[in-house]
Amino acid sequence: xxxxxxxxxxxxxxxxxxxxxxxxxxxxxxxxxxxxxxxxxxxxxxxxxxxxxxxxxxxxxxxxxxxxxxxxxxxxxxxxxxxxxxxxxxxxxxxxxxxxxxxxxxxxxxxxxxxxxxxxxxxxxxxxxxxxxxxxxxxxxxxxxxxxxxxxxxxxxxxxxxxxxxxxxxxxxxxxxxxxxxxxxxxxxxxxxxxxxxxxxxxxxxxxxxxxxxxxxxxxxxxxxxxxxxxxxxxxxxxxxxxxxxxxxxxxxxxxxxxxxxxxxxxxxxxxxxxxxxxxxxxxxxxxxxxxxxxxxxxxxxxxxxxxxxxxxxxxxxxxxxxxxxxxxxxxxxxxxxxxxxxxxxxxxxxxxxxxxxxxxxxxxxxxxxxxxxxxxxxxxxxx
Amino acid sequence: xxxxxxxxxxxxxxxxxxxxxxxxxxxxxxxxxxxxxxxxxxxxxxxxxxxxxxxxxxxxxxxxxxxxxxxxxxxxxxxxxxxxxxxxxxxxxxxxxxxxxxxxxxxxxxxxxxxxxxxxxxxxxxxxxxxxxxxxxxxxxxxxxxxxxxxxxxxxxxxxxxxxxxxxxxxxxxxxxxxxxxxxxxxxxxxxxxxxxxxxxxxxxxxxxxxxxxxxxxxxxxxxxxxxxxxxxxxxxxxxxxxxxxxxxxxxxxxxxxxxxxxxxxxxxxxxxxxxxxxxxxxxxxxxxxxxxxxxxxxxxxxxxxxxxxxxxxxxxxxxxxxxxxxxxxxxxxxxxxxxxxxxxxxxxxxxxxxxxxxxxxxxxxxxxxxxxxxxxxxxxxxxxxxxxxxxxxxxx
Numbered sequence: 001x002x003x004x005x006x007x008x009x010x011x012x013x014x015x016x017x018x019x020x021x022x023x024x025x026x027x028x029x030x031x032x033x034x035x036x037x038x039x040x041x042x043x044x045x046x047x048x049x050x051x052x053x054x055x056x057x058x059x060x061x062x063x064x065x066x067x068x069x070x071x072x073x074x075x076x077x078x079x080x081x082x083x084x085x086x087x088x089x090x091x092x093x094x095x096x097x098x099x100x101x102x103x104x105x106x107x108x109x110x111x112x113x114x115x116x117x118x119x120x121x122x123x124x125x126x127x128x129x130x131x132x133x134x135x136x137x138x139x140x141x142x143x144x145x146x147x148x149x150x151x152x153x154x155x156x157x158x159x160x161x162x163x164x165x166x167x168x169x170x171x172x173x174x175x176x177x178x179x180x181x182x183x184x185x186x187x188x189x190x191x192x193x194x195x196x197x198x199x200x201x202x203x204x205x206x207x208x209x210x211x212x213x214x215x216x217x218x219x220x221x222x223x224x225x226x227x228x229x230x231x232x233x234x235x236x237x238x239x240x241x242x243x244x245x246x247x248x249x250x251x252x253x254x255x256x257x258x259x260x261x262x263x264x265x266x267x268x269x270x271x272x273x274x275x276x277x278x279x280x281x282x283x284x285x286x287x288x289x290x291x292x293x294x295x296x297x298x299x300x301x302x303x304x305x306x307x308x309x310x311x312x313x314x315x316x317x318x319x320x321x322x323x324x325x326x327x328x329x330x331x332x333x334x335x336x337x338x339x340x341x342x343x344x345x346x347x348x349x350x351x352x353x354x355x356x357x358x359x360x361x362x363x364x365x366x367x368x369x370x371x372x373x374x375x376x377x378x379x380x381x382x383x384x
Numbered sequence: 385x386x387x388x389x390x391x392x393x394x395x396x397x398x399x400x401x402x403x404x405x406x407x408x409x410x411x412x413x414x415x416x417x418x419x420x421x422x423x424x425x426x427x428x429x430x431x432x433x434x435x436x437x438x439x440x441x442x443x444x445x446x447x448x449x450x451x452x453x454x455x456x457x458x459x460x461x462x463x464x465x466x467x468x469x470x471x472x473x474x475x476x477x478x479x480x481x482x483x484x485x486x487x488x489x490x491x492x493x494x495x496x497x498x499x500x501x502x503x504x505x506x507x508x509x510x511x512x513x514x515x516x517x518x519x520x521x522x523x524x525x526x527x528x529x530x531x532x533x534x535x536x537x538x539x540x541x542x543x544x545x546x547x548x549x550x551x552x553x554x555x556x557x558x559x560x561x562x563x564x565x566x567x568x569x570x571x572x573x574x575x576x577x578x579x580x581x582x583x584x585x586x587x588x589x590x591x592x593x594x595x596x597x598x599x600x601x602x603x604x605x606x607x608x609x610x611x612x613x614x615x616x617x618x619x620x621x622x623x624x625x626x627x628x629x630x631x632x633x634x635x636x637x638x639x640x641x642x643x644x645x646x647x648x649x650x651x652x653x654x655x656x657x658x659x660x661x662x663x664x665x666x667x668x669x670x671x672x673x674x675x676x677x678x679x680x681x682x683x684x685x686x687x688x689x690x691x692x693x694x695x696x697x698x699x700x701x702x703x704x705x706x707x708x709x710x711x712x713x714x715x716x717x718x719x720x721x722x723x724x725x726x727x728x729x730x731x732x733x734x735x736x737x738x739x740x741x742x743x744x745x746x747x748x749x750x751x752x753x754x755x756x757x758x759x760x761x762x763x764x765x766x767x768x769x770x771x772x773x774x775x776x777x778x779x780x781x
Contacts, residue, residue: 308605381640
């Protein structure tokens with residue numbers, strides 16, 4: 001049996017998505033900028049994709065900008081807004097638990113002369129709103145907060161954050177990294193007061209190498225990639241038509257029967273948390289109920305090195321992740337786990353399990369059964 | 385200058401020329417090595433051995449000159465590579481025009497001393513070598529007045545070789561030296577993911593030894609990526625040594641059993657003794673006549689003189705340790721030169737470090753180690769057999 005429990009790293013492409021992607025690669029392969037009808041055909045597919053995606057968030061089509069994925073969307077939101085709005089001020093606010101595609105952009109902005117406030121979080125990874133209130137200044141240009149944390153599944157009070165930000169200064173921009181949230185929540189930027197929102201295709205059963213940035217029509221933003229002037233000069237480069245069409249198909253699919261899907265995810269998660277909590281000397285990090293994301297659980301296994309546990313699970317075809325997949329090829333301590341005060345000796349003993357709509361109770365039971373077998377053996381052979 | 389004007393390369397080889405009756409064997413091995421290496425280069429080549437010289441002829445219209453030189457510089461046994469211009473029309477007027485053009489192409493700065501060094505293999509040629517030297521030298525002086533003759537220590541030794549065609553060359557690009565692979569038997573390299581062992585393998589291969597390798601894999605304590613890293617390292621070394629048979633041993637159970645049964649601070653030494661035993665058994669079964677390790681005195685606890693003695697004690701084959709007296713920086717320099725360094729420093733754990741004790745023994749007493757090993761008697765033979773049966777062999781090219 002196989003249990004793929006690493007869906008926060010990436011998800012399997014839906015067959016419907018694969019079909020569309022292949023069609024775009026082999027039949028409707030035109031360049032959307034071409035003047036002939038092959039180009040028009042491709043352009044229409046891109047337009048349709050935009051419509052589908054805009055509809056899922058009740059925003060205008062022109063507010064969707066296709067990118068190469070979540071990282072570019074996050075880079076574009078922060079750097080593009082900074083370039084266009086520097087007169088507003090050189091202060092930025094973010095949190096201590098952001099993904100590196102926000103965190104490292106912020107570091108870069110500091111080198112560029114910006115001042116960045118990194119908000120602390122509580123033991124469940126939730127931003128301290130009083131600290132946000134304190135941090136806001138007249139010259140705060142942008143606030144960037146992730147919707148769902150990729151390592152522990154903490155969900156931020158996005159609407160409340162927006163209200164606090166806008167009450168301080170209506171002009172301050174609010175960016176939300178929704179890469180782990182889109183497809184798990186119904187997100188309506190206009191209602192929630194979100195100016196910019198980043199999404200990635202491959203986290204919602206779409207293709208890799210494609211994503212989008214929602215950017216409110218009122219927001220002034222400049223490109224970070226220059227060239228032929230595609231996408232109204234904001235994002236040069238021939239549109240990744242297969243990726244874009246695949247992404248739209250995945251978005252359509254995930255928001256169909258949405259409530260049932262989320263219900264299923266919470267059931268799977270509750271079952272996992274219940275079963276894993278029965279194991280000896282295991283600690284689940286952060287919140288686990290409906291106040292947390294439906295698809296992520298972080299678990300510490302004191303006395304077992306996460307890398308060793310991960311490879312032992314892998315031998316039995318159980319796939320999880322140590323830290324977030326993006327950083328696991330360079331052994332570094334997780335900033336998120338540190339920010340929520342996970343004890344030092346647990347930092348290197350923590351795995352993330354993440355689910356998708358396809359995850360079954362049987363997979364969970366298999367994973368738990370394998371863990372029951374492995375943990376005593378691994379604890380016996382520890383490094384001294 | 386258009387480098388593709390060179391349509392052949394004369395290969396100079398030093399040491400092997402003096403090996404008496406074995407000379408043909410050495411030359412054939414060198415030709416084989418060169419042929420193998422050149423298969424990776426864009427272009428078609430013919431490697432020939434004629435009248436005591438080895439030539440590479442370019443057969444295809446297009447070839448990549450820089451790639452060719454880089455490839456030949458990796459072939460052990462080559463001392464120098466001379467790019468040759470071939471003149472097909474051997475009429476002396478034409479030859480002399482080509483020689484003057486050659487000098488202009490290769491030496492834009494004419495302020496140099498030279499000597500013409502003609503060799504006439506084709507005895508039917510109207511001018512003999514002395515006549516060619518005089519006539520050609522005169523024409524060069526007339527055309528390029530800045531150039532001066534120096535017959536003893538010329539900066540340019542211009543060789544004009546008259547055969548069926550006329551060959552012109554003067555530059556010698558240094559090769560790696562050493563001996564052709566396959567002329568000195570076969571040895572088994574204990575390859576870890578570190579900086580040292582690939583360098584050790586490279587150095588021994590340079591003496592003409594064909595290399596096999598053994599890697600100890602300890603899943604789940606070492607990852608698939610650690611194994612892939614070793615395969616990648618073997619690939620880099622194979623660029624010099626030719627194909628390497630890489631044996632991957634599953635070492636986990638032996639390691640855990642030692643952990644269970646022996647004092648923890650002796651774990652590394654006992655583990656290394658078992659690695660040597662296994663590597664030696666694989667070596668003997670596959671025609672290797674020695675082992676190679678990257679050990680260097682005092683680098684870590686398991687490489688003190690006492691520790692080396694303790695691991696050496698289990699072997700009957702000679703163990704080559706080419707880095708034994710090298711400082712780490714010197715090893716790193718070679719690793720960078722042979723392009724293994726970047727791969728070696730990737731941070732995947734290897735099986736030597738996973739259970740390492742805080743204070744491992746640095747002066748192991750062989751008798752005490754042997755006594756500790758008696759605690760393994762119950763199951764070790766079975767685990768050893770299983771480890772040997774687990775060996776996966778990959779041909780890395």
